[in-house]
Amino acid sequence: MLGSSMSNQAGAAFGAMAFPMIGPVGVVAVRQFVTALVLVPVARPRLSSLHRADWRLVLALAGVFSVMNVSLYASVERIGLGLAVTLEFLGPLAVAIASSRRALDLGCAGLAAVGVVVLTDPGPTSDGVGVALALVAAACWASYILLNRALGQRLPGIRGTASASLVSAVVWVPVAVVWFLAHPPSAAAVGLAIACGLLSSAVPYVADLLALRRVPAQLFGTLTSLNPVWAAVAGWLLLHQALHVHEWVGVALIVTSSLVVSTRGLAALPRVRPGDVTAQQRRG
Incomplete structure (x- = not known):
């Protein structure tokens, strides 16, 4: 589980390394292809058997895939990996809190809001566009x-x-095709983008399946809450994007909120089957 989350964020860091050569759009294009190459042979979807209602959901999800990844990587390019992923993580946290009636979870929502303010440090020098893109990615998630x-x-x-x-x-x-004609990719850029797709899609997918055979889904969600920390570490080690003290405090507040929300009822939850990986645990 820890390896899955670290691989995910390391992959995002490799993708960011390709930004100067092919930009976020080029990286997302390659990642979309890699994701399909990983998931389609495994699941073997039958598009011809889909009903109209199924198609509406599939098309909506395909659109969300694209907007989520483009907005996230565009945000990473502007404000760094650690900040962008932490703000994006507000999406699943909001879904978890919205489904809860516990006062403690509502308090966690307030704590996360404080974390956002501390993390982004609103002011004249703040990159509002980068923050907005990360919040768009959060809504997409x-x-x-x-x-x-x-x-x-x-x-x-x-x-x-x-x-x-x-x-x-x-x-x-x-x-x-249009993007790469205008921005001819180098072998290094394509290699980094492929590494991004493999580390952020293929490796986590396999690792998550193996993990979910052994642990409750709620524990999985708890450790998934550490993704912003791994993102900050990957940004620091691979991209030399060091966070300031107030940014670490903001990350800690948001991660703490997620940990508290995700650990409710942990001991009482049953184990899940390998095929039960859902969107709460695995991003495409």
């Missing part, structure tokens, strides 16, 4: 969870997610 939950009720396993990844990859083909 929340939408991803809800859409994937709905698809999971209609389609077995991860066929819904795989279908959406396939559709998204097809849509990205003309975008990638």
Whole structure:
């Protein structure tokens, strides 16, 4: 589980290394293709068997895939990996809090809000566009969870997610052609983008399946809450993006909020089957 989250953020850092050569759009294009190449052979989705209601959800999820990744990587380019991922993590945290009636969880929402203010340190020098892009990614992640939950009720396993990844990859083909004609990629840039796709999609997917055979889903969610910390560490080690003290405090407040929310009822939860990986645990 820890290896999965570290791989995810290391992959994002490798993708950021390719920004000067192919930009966030180029990295996202390659990642979309890699994600489809990983998920489609595993799930073997049958697009011809989808009903109209299924297609609406699949198309919506494919759109969310694209907007989420583009806005996240554009944010990373402006404000750094640690800050962008921490703000993006507000999406699943908001979904978890919205489904709760506990006063403690509502207090965690307030704590997370304080964390955002401390983290972004609003002022004339703040990168408002970068922060806004990260919040768009957060909204997309929340939408991803809800859409994937709905698809999971209609389609077995991860066929819904795989279908959406396939559709998204097809849509990205003309975008990638136009983009790479205007921004000819080097072998190094493509290699970094592929590494991003593998480390942020393929490796976490396999690791998550293995982990979910052994631990409750709620414990999985608890350790997933550490993603912002790994993002900050990866940004520091691989991208030389050191966080200031107030930024570490903001990250700590948001991570603490997520940990408190995700640990409720931990001991009472049953183990889940390997095929039960949902959007709450695994991003596409």
